[in-house]
Amino acid sequence: MTDAAMGNVAVLLSIGRHPVSGRSRRAATDAQALEMALALRPRRLTAIHAGPAADAEALRAYLGMGLERLTLLVLPEGADPVEALITHLRHLAPSLVLTGRQAEDGESSGMLPYLIARGLDAAIVPDVVRIGPADTPDATYGKADLVQALPRGQRRALTVTGRLIATVHPSAPPARASAFGPARRGVIEPVAAQAAADLFLSDCEHRPWRPKPKLMRVKRGGSALDRLKAATESKSGKGQLLINPTAEAGALAIYDNLVEQGILP
Amino acid sequence: MTSPQIRHRVDPRAERAARTILTGQRPRLLRQPVATATVNERRRDPRAIRDAALVQRQPRPRYDWARDAASAGTTAAVGVAVANAPVIPLQVIAEPAYLVLAMLDRPGGEVSEHDRQVIAAARLLADAGGGAVVTVATGSGEALAEAGSDRHVALPDGWADDYVPERRAAAAAALMASLSPRHILFPDSPDGGDLARRVAAAAGERLFAGVQSLGPDRATRQSAGGSLETGHRPTRLMTVAADAFAPLDGVRHEARPLDLATPVVAGEEVLPRLGCARRLAVDPDALSLSETDFILSAGNGVTDWQSFAELGEALGATRAGSRVVCDAGHLPRERQVGASGTVVSARCYLAFGIAGAPQHLQGITGVKHVIAINTDLHAEMIKRADLSIVADAQEIMPALIRLIRERRHD
Ligand SMILES: Cc1cc2nc3c(=O)[nH]c(=O)nc-3n(C[C@H](O)[C@H](O)[C@H](O)COP(=O)(O)OP(=O)(O)OC[C@H]3O[C@@H](n4cnc5c(N)ncnc54)[C@H](O)[C@@H]3O)c2cc1C
Numbered sequence: 175m176t177d178a179a180m181g182n183v184a185v186l187l188s189i190g191r192h193p194v195s196g197r198s199r200r201a202a203t204d205a206q207a208l209e210m211a212l213a214l215r216p217r218r219l220t221a222i223h224a225g226p227a228a229d230a231e232a233l234r235a236y237l238g239m240g241l242e243r244l245t246l247l248v249l250p251e252g253a254d255p256v257e258a259l260i261t262h263l264r265h266l267a268p269s270l271v272l273t274g275r276q277a278e279d280g281e282s283s284g285m286l287p288y289l290i291a292r293g294l295d296a297a298i299v300p301d302v303v304r305i306g307p308a309d310t311p312d313a314t315y316g317k318a319d320l321v322q323a324l325p326r327g328q329r330r331a332l333t334v335t336g337r338l339i340a341t342v343h344p345s346a347p348p349a350r351a352s353a354f355g356p357a358r359r360g361v362i363e364p365v366a367a368q369a370a371a372d373l374f375l376s377d378c379e380h381r382p383w384r385p386k387p388k389l390m391r392v393k394r395g396g397s398a399l400d401r402l403k404a405a406t407e408s409k410s411g412k413g414q415l416l417i418n419p420t421a422e423a424g425a426l427a428i429y430d431n432l433v434e435q436g437i438l439p
Numbered sequence: 440m441t442s443p444q445i446r447h448r449v450d451p452r453a454e455r456a457a458r459t460i461l462t463g464q465r466p467r468l469l470r471q472p473v474a475t476a477t478v479n480e481r482r483r484d485p486r487a488i489r490d491a492a493l494v495q496r497q498p499r500p501r502y503d504w505a506r507d508a509a510s511a512g513t514t515a516a517v518g519v520a521v522a523n524a525p526v527i528p529l530q531v532i533a534e535p536a537y538l539v540l541a542m543l544d545r546p547g548g549e550v551s552e553h554d555r556q557v558i559a560a561a562r563l564l565a566d567a568g569g570g571a572v573v574t575v576a577t578g579s580g581e582a583l584a585e586a587g588s589d590r591h592v593a594l595p596d597g598w599a600d601d602y603v604p605e606r607r608a609a610a611a612a613a614l615m616a617s618l619s620p621r622h623i624l625f626p627d628s629p630d631g632g633d634l635a636r637r638v639a640a641a642a643g644e645r646l647f648a649g650v651q652s653l654g655p656d657r658a659t660r661q662s663a664g665g666s667l668e669t670g671h672r673p674t675r676l677m678t679v680a681a682d683a684f685a686p687l688d689g690v691r692h693e694a695r696p697l698d699l700a701t702p703v704v705a706g707e708e709v710l711p712r713l714g715c716a717r718r719l720a721v722d723p724d725a726l727s728l729s730e731t732d733f734i735l736s737a738g739n740g741v742t743d744w745q746s747f748a749e750l751g752e753a754l755g756a757t758r759a760g761s762r763v764v765c766d767a768g769h770l771p772r773e774r775q776v777g778a779s780g781t782v783v784s785a786r787c788y789l790a791f792g793i794a795g796a797p798q799h800l801q802g803i804t805g806v807k808h809v810i811a812i813n814t815d816l817h818a819e820m821i822k823r824a825d826l827s828i829v830a831d832a833q834e835i836m837p838a839l840i841r842l843i844r845e846r847r848h849d
């Protein structure tokens with residue numbers, strides 16, 4: 175199933191951070207992006223990380239997933255990786271770039287895929303869970319069928335023309351485990367790259383996050399009695415009550431109610 | 440004799456002053472005391488004060504001691520007659536110093552809780568310097584007046600149903616160019632966050648994503664996977680995290696349509712690269728209980744499990760049950776709703792033969808609409824439900840299956 179449309183795939187991998195211990199690891203959705211790329215079995219698969227050379231060891235967890243080599247664009251500490259990645263990707267000209275949803279370290283704003291899409295003049299689709307070449311007859315020139323995850327477990331299918339950047343949703347197929355042997359044997363290829371310092375980020379102040387108290391829905395206005403009622407009474411439906419209807423009448427009442435709520439067509 | 444001046448009814452000096460007539464050559468005194476002079480101003484009349492402070496007599500007396508005495512007499516009379524409906528004053532910002540745009544999701548045409556929170560955040564920025572909040576969404580702005588919108592820009596109605604992120608982004612960029620707002624806020628939801636990032640990438644501006652707190656000169660967000668708090672001056676483009684700001688209530692703004700020089704159907708010329716968007720049918724039983732929108736739930740009152748399964752299929756609902764049902768092995772453990780199971784937030788919960796134990800009701804506090812079928816009129820579940828039917832579950836279930844199949848065929 176190696177297809178022309180999916181022949182050249184790039185995956186952008188960032189370094190993750192364990193939420194409790196703070197140790198560096200493979201980032202969860204980036205690993206899922208790599209899993210998706212490996213499952214596509216493209217003719218050419220390039221995995222890229224941009225960052226300081228000192229971080230290279232943390233990238234071995236990705237190599238342990240069965241990747242032979244990984245490109246490391248060497249940047250100074252605190253540099254913006256976007257320009258370096260765009261330059262490198264222009265050179266590679268992949269038809270599909272897979273990325274995670276949001277980085278687990280650094281700014282983690284989820285902007286990077288969008289900036290890359292802008293730089294490569296490509297379409298961007300967020301929250302992808304499945305990807306494949308379009309099954310239309312004119313699939314010779316880059317058309318892809320995607321499935322996108324929506325809130326509440328819903329799914330949406332899409333067709334995309336041309337070059338595509340896709341970010342991967344956490345409910346995509348889980349990433350395979352990383353094996354130690356391949357992780358040791360894999361090759362990390364450093365490539366020198368140019369990057370400017372990220373001025374905005376150094377302009378921000380950082381401090382440890384302290385959890386905030388949960389926002390309560392306090393109702394203002396009205397009399398004291400109303401506010402007390404709103405705060406203490408649980409919502410009890412002051413709804414309809416049917417006592418001993420026939421089975422048909424009861425079923426009809428439920429059906430009409432469901433239609434009214436927009437649950438049934 | 441602690442305070443004689445309060446206990447005395449008459450103030451002889453004031454009385455004398457009131458009777459004095461200064462018109463002639465020398466002061467003269469009137470024989471009759473003047474009516475007003477008999478009342479000592481310093482004397483409290485507790486009954487009169489109490490009457491003046493009374494704003495409502497039914498269902499029980501309510502007093503407002505902070506009111507000024509001048510207006511008291513009139514409103515007190517009204518307050519007794521009318522159950523005082525507070526009139527929220529309309530706030531008009533005629534000449535805004537600057538604009539703050541709130542780009543709302545409005546999923547399915549209704550103003551979501553998150554949309555209201557975004558407007559509340561926009562108000563924080565606008566009220567700091569006499570700015571106005573401009574909401575941008577599909578549909579009309581009337582529903583947004585109470586949420587705090589001063590002006591409204593309506594997007595084409597069709598966009599509510601279609602997936603058109605590229606068009607929305609182009610429209611937002613066009614508005615950004617024509618109105619030059621000081622800030623643009625988006626909800627940090629899947630759709631709103633996507634739109635915000637598209638706009639930020641196109642404008643080449645920095646997006647401050649997932650704002651958790653906001654003031655006129657400082658915004659903060661979570662970064663580094665939630666371990667750091669990053670603070671900065673509010674940037675032009677920001678997304679607002681869910682449940683970080685309380686939606687406004689008790690306010691009324693204009694939400695009047697904003698007259699634009701050019702209509703906002705920019706983006707027609709954008710050649711969409713994303714197409715053929717359509718919703719896929721998902722197997723309801725494959726969804727986790729916390730995700731699904733419609734739950735069919737069984738309790739100890741259900742014995743006909745065949746019908747229950749068929750009904751779930753006919754309705755397209757996710758099946759679930761009370762603890763008793765899961766303990767008995769009729770449903771797997773992860774399908775248990777309640778305190779020791781899953782807390783659900785479905786839109787609709789259809790409960791057959793569930794008594795409504797506190798541990799079960801805890802699991803459905805977030806449910807909007809509950810329908811209960813139970814043989815016991817006094818079951819807690821019947822009290823909680825929006826539609827309650829006192830009947831045998833084993834009779835209702837097959838009848839409902841038949842009804843659905845009938846309606847589907849014609
Ligand atoms: C620590 C703890 C944690 C718990 N956690 C949970 C939890 O997470 N979730 C949970 O559900 N429970 C939980 N429970 C159990 C809970 O207290 C109740 O025992 C349980 O919810 C009762 O389930 P039920 O309503 O299905 O059964 P019952 O209490 O037996 O009620 C059955 C109902 O069905 C009605 N009925 C009978 N026959 C029919 C018929 N033919 N047609 C229609 N209606 C009929 C009856 O009138 C009755 O109201 C917990 C208990 C404890 C102690």
Ligand SMILES: Nc1ncnc2c1ncn2[C@@H]1O[C@H](COP(=O)(O)O)[C@@H](O)[C@H]1O
Pocket residue numbers: 186187188201203204222223224225255272273274275276277280281282283284285286287
């Ligand atoms: N330095 C980097 N090198 C390679 N890919 C990155 C880098 N930073 C971020 N990414 C990718 O971009 C996604 C979103 O990152 P961010 O915009 O930083 O939240 C991540 O999940 C990664 O896939």
